[in-house]
Amino acid sequence: NAGVTQTPKFRVLKTGQSMTLLCAQDMNHEYMYWYRQDPGMGLRLIHYSVGEGTTAKGEVPDGYNVSRLKKQNFLLGLESAAPSQTSVYFCASRTFLGGNEQYFGPGTRLTVT
Amino acid sequence: DAKTTQPPSMDCAEGRAANLPCNHSTISGNEYVYWYRQIHSQGPQYIIHGLKNNETNEMASLIITEDRKSSTLILPHATLRDTAVYYCIVLNAGNMLTFGGGTRLMVKP
Numbered sequence: 745n746a747g748v749t750q751t752p753k754f755r756v757l758k759t760g761q762s763m764t765l766l767c768a769q770d771m772n773h774e775y776m777y778w779y780r781q782d783p784g785m786g787l788r789l790i791h792y793s794v795g796e797g798t799t800a801k802g803e804v805p806d807g808y809n810v811s812r813l814k815k816q817n818f819l820l821g822l823e824s825a826a827p828s829q830t831s832v833y834f835c836a837s838r839t840f841l842g843g844n845e846q847y848f849g850p851g852t853r854l855t856v857t
Numbered sequence: 858d859a860k861t862t863q864p865p866s867m868d869c870a871e872g873r874a875a876n877l878p879c880n881h882s883t884i885s886g887n888e889y890v891y892w893y894r895q896i897h898s899q900g901p902q903y904i905i906h907g908l909k910n911n912e913t914n915e916m917a918s919l920i921i922t923e924d925r926k927s928s929t930l931i932l933p934h935a936t937l938r939d940t941a942v943y944y945c946i947v948l949n950a951g952n953m954l955t956f957g958g959g960t961r962l963m964v965k966p
Contacts, residue, residue, distance in 0.1 A: 748900075786944070786955075786956030786957050786958060786959065787901065787954075787956040788956075789953050789954070789955075792953070802953065803953075803955075832898075834900045834901070836900070836901075843889065843906065843950055844889070844891055844906070844946075844948065844950070844952075844954055845903045845906070846901075846903060846954065847903070848900030848901050848902065849900050850899060850900055851898070851899070851900055
């Protein structure tokens with residue numbers, strides 16, 4: 745039982761490049777989330793999903809797109825990366841009945857130069 | 858969701874109890890108190906949550922005052938591995954987690 749995994753762990757992009765971050769969970773959770781964390785700051789919610797085929801915007805959605813084609817996967821896309829998107833990205837999941845007990849992945853460290 | 862106030866940092870001796878306070882004076886009746894922690898460079902980890910009653914699990918105890926305006930997270934026997942930022946979050950069951958500044962707990966040998 746791997747829990748929540750994220751791919752890749754590290755990435756360096758040049759301004760304007762695109763990439764996709766993959767989050768996978770093997771706990772059959774309905775809800776999945778993408779957060780970003782800037783140095784010295786708390787986490788901020790980018791997008792979330794309450795089930796397969798559904799997505800919704802969080803607090804800081806601009807510059808990102810997401811897709812949830814399979815229940816176990818939640819993809820975060822950056823179409824045209826900007827230096828302001830340099831951050832650590834965390835994925836999380838929880839059950840429908842799990843209140844706000846979220847399980848987090850180890851994070852992806854992204855640098856945009 | 859109600860706002861929370863936590864001290865920015867605390868120290869604790871290894872093996873002693875760590876008591877982390879949180880003020881949430883504007884909490885409403887249907888809002889829960891959640892605690893998470895984030896060990897350096899890792900994803901946040903759920904610790905415990907409660908509504909009115911005190912709660913205990915294998916990681917910690919949560920003491921909520923009778924008027925619910927404050928709470929304390931207790932790590933009964935802190936170890937060096939408990940050094941982390943601890944977040945107190947108050948919210949309705951269906952709302953999103955919002956992580957503020959938290960308390961940076963340093964457990965010292």
